[in-house]
Amino acid sequence: MRGMNWSGARRRWHGAGCSLLLPLLLMAAGCTTTANQTVRTELVPFTPEEKAQIQQSSATEYRLRSGDRLAVDFKYEDELDSTSLLILPDGQLTLPGGVDPVSAKGLTINELDATLTDLYAVDYRHPELSVMVESLADLRVYVFGRVEKPGEVKLPPEGMGLLQAIASAGGFDEHAQTQETVLMRVTPEGMLLRQIDFSHLEKRGIPSAAVLDLQPYDVIYVPRSPIGDFDYFSRTVLKGLVNIGQIFWDVYALANIGKVQNIWR
Numbered sequence: 001m002r003g004m005n006w007s008g009a010r011r012r013w014h015g016a017g018c019s020l021l022l023p024l025l026l027m028a029a030g031c032t033t034t035a036n037q038t039v040r041t042e043l044v045p046f047t048p049e050e051k052a053q054i055q056q057s058s059a060t061e062y063r064l065r066s067g068d069r070l071a072v073d074f075k076y077e078d079e080l081d082s083t084s085l086l087i088l089p090d091g092q093l094t095l096p097g098g099v100d101p102v103s104a105k106g107l108t109i110n111e112l113d114a115t116l117t118d119l120y121a122v123d124y125r126h127p128e129l130s131v132m133v134e135s136l137a138d139l140r141v142y143v144f145g146r147v148e149k150p151g152e153v154k155l156p157p158e159g160m161g162l163l164q165a166i167a168s169a170g171g172f173d174e175h176a177q178t179q180e181t182v183l184m185r186v187t188p189e190g191m192l193l194r195q196i197d198f199s200h201l202e203k204r205g206i207p208s209a210a211v212l213d214l215q216p217y218d219v220i221y222v223p224r225s226p227i228g229d230f231d232y233f234s235r236t237v238l239k240g241l242v243n244i245g246q247i248f249w250d251v252y253a254l255a256n257i258g259k260v261q262n263i264w265r
Contacts (some may be wrong), residue, residue: 027069027103039179039197042230045190053245054252061108063135066091067137070104072116079122084134097123109133130251133257141214143169144241145222146176159216162196166222172198175223184219184238186251193230193242216254219248 046054053158064070064087071083072095082096091105093112103227104112113131120127148170160168162183172178174194179199185192219242227233240246 016235023237032203039195041192041194042259043187043190043192044231044234050244050248051221053248057249057252060249060253060256061110061259062133064104064107064109064133064137065136066105069137070112071134072096073130076099076128077124077127080129085136095119099123135259136254136257139216139254141165141216141218142219142242143220143222145220145224146173147171148164155214155216161197162214162220165214165220169211169218172222177208177224177226178222180225180227182221182227183232184234185215186217186247187246191234191238193234196262217250219247 013040066087066089068087070085070087070093072081072085074080077097080097085093085095087104091100091103093104094101095116097120099122102119104110109131113129115126116129116131120129135157140152141155141160142151143165144150144155147166150169153168155164157172166172179197179260181196181198183194183196185213186196219238221238221241223237
């Protein structure tokens with residue numbers, strides 16, 4: 001069984017030429033200028049409770065989701081080898097060789113590998129197979145606050161810039177304090193918060209920070225009023241919007257998907 005070292009969401013997104021018109025600026029994400037509009041960056045250390053969560057989650061394995069695409073490679077039965085096997089919305093995975101579909105959603109790669117080995121053992125003597133993840137689905141970032149459509153934004157395989165994510169959420173609304181826009185990212189040491197000033201897009205173009213490559217489960221927040229203490233903000237506002245503990249699990253599960261070794265059963 002082999003895992004995939006997923007890195008697509010960290011690739012740089014390349015957009016079209018820059019424009020001085022604000023509506024077009026809100027839809028662009030790939031132009032840089034020499035001006036860096038980052039106001040401040042601060043690391044908010046984890047609490048003892050959060051550190052305990054991280055310690056537990058650091059060994060977790062990725063659990064398959066609807067939309068993930070898999071490949072199955074047989075050591076001897078080459079005619080059964082298959083690629084681009086899609087886990088359907090109901091969690092089912094259709095397999096080669098005339099065997100019944102299996103429920104793959106929620107399983108780890110190791111668990112699915114074992115399930116398929118047992119399934120094919122009915123018709124094949126000592127089947128040796130390997131399950132590989134070709135691509136992941138439903139990776140996301142979160143955009144909250146004063147945007148037109150707050151919530152989850154799908155992170156495409158080619159990656160996404162910060163301003164592009166805001167545009168995907170409908171752009172800033174009329175009450176947005178664009179100069180107070182915050183990006184939060186879970187790191188091994190704590191929650192890294194970065195405040196970026198987007199208040200002069202129509203005059204200065206897109207700041208270099210705006211095309212910052214987003215990573216899965218990054219959180220973007222556009223406030224209505226100025227943000228003071230980052231520590232207080234992260235413990236109150238952000239925790240009221242997203243499950244930070246779940247983000248720990250998701251981030252570390254994705255990290256571990258690239259650590260799975262090739263196992264022949």
